[in-house]
Amino acid sequence: MQPHNVNYGLVGYPVLMAADIALYKGEVVPVGEDQLPHLELTREIVRRFNSTYGYVFPEPQAKLTSFPSVLGLDGLQKMSKSYNNYIEIAAQAEEILSRVMTAVTDPARRYRSDPGHPDICNIFGLHKFFTPLRVEEIASECRTAGIGCVDCKKMLAQGISSTLEPFRERRATLASRPDYVDEVLADGAKRAEAIARETLKEVKDKMGLLQLKS
Numbered sequence: 001m002q003p004h005n006v007n008y009g010l011v012g013y014p015v016l017m018a019a020d021i022a023l024y025k026g027e028v029v030p031v032g033e034d035q036l037p038h039l040e041l042t043r044e045i046v047r048r049f050n051s052t053y054g055y056v057f058p059e060p061q062a063k064l065t066s067f068p069s070v071l072g073l074d075g076l077q078k079m080s081k082s083y084n085n086y087i088e089i090a091a092q093a094e095e096i097l098s099r100v101m102t103a104v105t106d107p108a109r110r111y112r113s114d115p116g117h118p119d120i121c122n123i124f125g126l127h128k129f130f131t132p133l134r135v136e137e138i139a140s141e142c143r144t145a146g147i148g149c150v151d152c153k154k155m156l157a158q159g160i161s162s163t164l165e166p167f168r169e170r171r172a173t174l175a176s177r178p179d180y181v182d183e184v185l186a187d188g189a190k191r192a193e194a195i196a197r198e199t200l201k202e203v204k205d206k207m208g209l210l211q212l213k214s
């Protein structure tokens with residue numbers, strides 16, 4: 001994808017992800033479609049380890065959702081903070097609306113009176129997630145120029161906002177309880193550390209590495 005920028009990160013990053021999965025003996029990993037090659041590398045690494053030193057790691061399986069890939073507002077790349085084509089889960093309704101208004105639509109629909117092509121429109125793709133009950137109506141209105149892109153985007157923004165509302169509320173509740181959040185994080189870290197320590201010990205035993213007493 002970036003032939004002029006082939007660097008260590010291309011292998012280092014997926015290996016780091018593999019370590020994060022294998023360290024806790026992950027069996028099922030919730031991922032997006034774009035992460036499948038990384039997971040395959042993890043599976044390859046654990047298979048190689050198991051066959052060389054003896055079984056330690058389960059081969060993790062991917063868990064895709066019914067929407068394994070979401071296109072960003074630019075209509076070009078996956079939705080991601082890194083590409084600045086995303087909608088923040090905690091965003092308020094006005095912010096969602098202003099972000100959605102910048103989104104790319106059917107490039108062939110230049111005027112309000114032009115019929116649209118929902119199948120190639122990014123906004124329509126997002127309607128499938130956020131206003132699933134109205135997609136057929138939107139597709140038909142778009143094809144007959146019965147609805148304009150501005151109104152279509154407003155409808156989408158409303159759908160996104162109401163879908164995200166429970167998450168916003170939950171987030172606000174947690175944000176008002178920082179001590180509780182710290183406690184949960186510390187507890188999780190403690191439990192994860194115990195599992196990691198145990199796995200590392202097992203790995204070193206299998207590999208015959210010297211374990212110094214701490």
Ligand code: SF4
Nearest residue numbers: 116121123142149152
């Ligand atoms: S009306 Fe909606 S689905 Fe049709 S081109 Fe405009 S934004 Fe896309």
